Amino acid sequence: MALTDLQSIDRNEDGISTVVGILKQRFGEQLQTNQSLREQHCHTMTYIPSQLPDAVVFPQATEEVQEIVRICAEHKVPVIPFGTGTSLEGGVNAPSGGICIDLMRMNAIISVNAEDLDVTLQPGVTREDLNMHLRDQGLFFPIDPGANASLGGMASTRASGTNAVRYGTMRDNVVNLTVVMPDGNVVKTAGRARKSSAGYDLTRLFVGSEGTLGIITELTLRLYGIPDKISAGVCQFPSVEDACNTTILAMQSGLPLARVELMDTLMTKIMNEYSGLSNIESTTLMLEFHGTDKGVEEQTEMFNDIAGEFGGSEIQWVSTVEDRNKMWKARHNAYHSMLAYRPGSQGIATDACVPISKLAECLSQTLKDVEELDLIAPVVGHVGDGNFHVSPLVMMDDADEVARAEDMIERLNMRTIAMGGTCTGEHGIGQGKRRFLKLEHGTGVDVMVALKRSIDPDNIMNPGKVVQID
């Protein structure tokens, strides 16, 4: 399968035009059909070509989402939920057209329950908006994909980011969801207790389902107290293997690193250029430690000892909050900075995640492929989780280069799966990784298909993503 081979699904032309008519009448200016807006609503931040929805509707409440879904269900017209459109795997494309539901006007923070360390909010709140809102209360929400994504979208793709090594992913930090089902009914997946054994885990069923089982219209998320002490810095290593081995040993020692991010030499250079950092251009770990004063001191001593064993430098501390924010902003902008490094290229964001013992081996074999295939592919990685992104920067009109990138990605995903890992640690399957889902999950995909069919028998919810039902 070539990278840009998208599946086309038959369009239900009659249904679509009927539904657009009904919705226009009901929602007036809340529904838009102009070309540029439709184009904005299926951009994918990636090499995957756009497939436009027929209309975009902007609901303001769960009840409006219900109404839209009921109308679409009656006419068997696809529904594609949309947040910030920062999916990397074509998650917001509309391969058979239909109605894009833009949830960004549903952006209220409904209640912060500081005493229970949770927050209930609408899906259009972004992670940065949430943390801005929480800051005065000494609380924060740790999950941080590169983009300033919407929290509904982050739940849908089971997102993670730089803090996952300490705080887990969206899987671990969603307390409950309110979901509009494909028949328009509303389901609340759980209460606010910290744990429950009451029946099937509906929360985890919807987290990571990429809008293919229903539309999230409300979320309760877990919060954390801002630690007494936060220290951040960088550390250089002779090689990617040394940085990986340091991370592996730190994790195995139970060191509660809050962030441990790898950049290879190329990526370090790219980030210096794009974000005005002045890091030594070598293999780099960006680090953050959370705890009490004493706890952070203990952790950093332990880390320095381990890094020393692998030829790592002493940590160069980032001393001000501004500089720390600048450093993590640079990390979050890694994808944009790569694209700027090779103007005109597309970045193909791979997302391998392997058991940590395999990390050094998996990454170094992949870098050999990159060299052998003569690609430009900088590396960033949430290495504490065994997760890394080697992203070939490809001129998509150069068929040979595209083919070489495909070869590299194929090798990487096959290697990752063979090592007991996954082709996607945090980006999701979308359209881009469907073939690898089958290779990775085998008969498990049959179960996924059965689940999809039981909940969305007419396949109206974000069709063409994750699993295929006929």
Added chain:
Amino acid sequence: MALTDLQSIDRNEDGISTVVGILKQRFGEQLQTNQSLREQHCHTMTYIPSQLPDAVVFPQATEEVQEIVRICAEHKVPVIPFGTGTSLEGGVNAPSGGICIDLMRMNAIISVNAEDLDVTLQPGVTREDLNMHLRDQGLFFPIDPGANASLGGMASTRASGTNAVRYGTMRDNVVNLTVVMPDGNVVKTAGRARKSSAGYDLTRLFVGSEGTLGIITELTLRLYGIPDKISAGVCQFPSVEDACNTTILAMQSGLPLARVELMDTLMTKIMNEYSGLSNIESTTLMLEFHGTDKGVEEQTEMFNDIAGEFGGSEIQWVSTVEDRNKMWKARHNAYHSMLAYRPGSQGIATDACVPISKLAECLSQTLKDVEELDLIAPVVGHVGDGNFHVSPLVMMDDADEVARAEDMIERLNMRTIAMGGTCTGEHGIGQGKRRFLKLEHGTGVDVMVALKRSIDPDNIMNPGKVVQID
């Protein structure tokens, strides 16, 4: 609904006798039909009356489980998976007869991956066996329900226990499962990576499904390094509210308590008597702190400060490992010690779990009910999770007492659900809590039914538990 009203489901007599015949021929002595063995295989440790399976089979490998399930599926005969039989909600009963699959001969620890902090094992390994096996490697598995349960059973009920406040529940600590599906196919739910966004979360679908969607024949679990420093002790409080409020504030302060267990005065007395402890007979918290030397010191200082605000005593430390083990053994034996306190009674194990801010209120209102209804009902609680067990000790031949206990339980579960909590933090739904599942999850139960129907359309997998399909 009375406590002991069990649903009866029509028995498929022809199918059952055919299947028993085929299995007898195929499995010889691995299949047993004698009355006493069948009785042992549906005891429920509780007030719920026994419903016997027609035969018990002891497979030794996934392939044998597949064979058994295929034969049962062909004849639409129920299959009931069995571990240690320590379910508290009738999880191993056979309301329409069928074949009990005893998995305790599948008790191999297949591989300990120390470098990835995980272990792969068969479902019949118990939590104590696992920890015995791991000890020499400096590793442990934290999840500890009262019973020395099998790990397959613990995954099936989404079990937790005293360490969940720090280490999470089975939800958080199962890496992947191998499951024999109702059609006899085998599904592996995930690899060994720490995180994944590859499709629907099949692992979490099966964790907590109580054998109603398939039979777990292999598990990979997360492990932890034994902390450098472990300190444990007890602390007394003037009232249950004070102990709860201390816990609430400690949790809100982000204190990483490893264990925080509440006993009311009655329970403290019962445990002294049964387990030979000599704790002051007052409201008690049993505590454990994990960390480095300095870290534990910091934590205990913080805890003492908070406890002091609520009239708590200084912590009385348990100084030897033997005494520490004795203390936690006493906690794990709470259920047996209660029954011994009132000979002839049944303990009705409630399992309320509320958002932590509601804990003191929920528990004290419940204790008022206990007093008003003139019940004997000691209290233990994993209070850091907002989870507590108020267990009326009931003479089941005293209809009036049974009715008063039912009243108390009804009030407790309704209160819990109204507070955004759950009727079961860790025991599961089984037969005993099905009515409350509906009250708690509303339309969510329809989704659970759809899932059950899609995966097990003939309803052969542990029928009559969790959800009902017709």
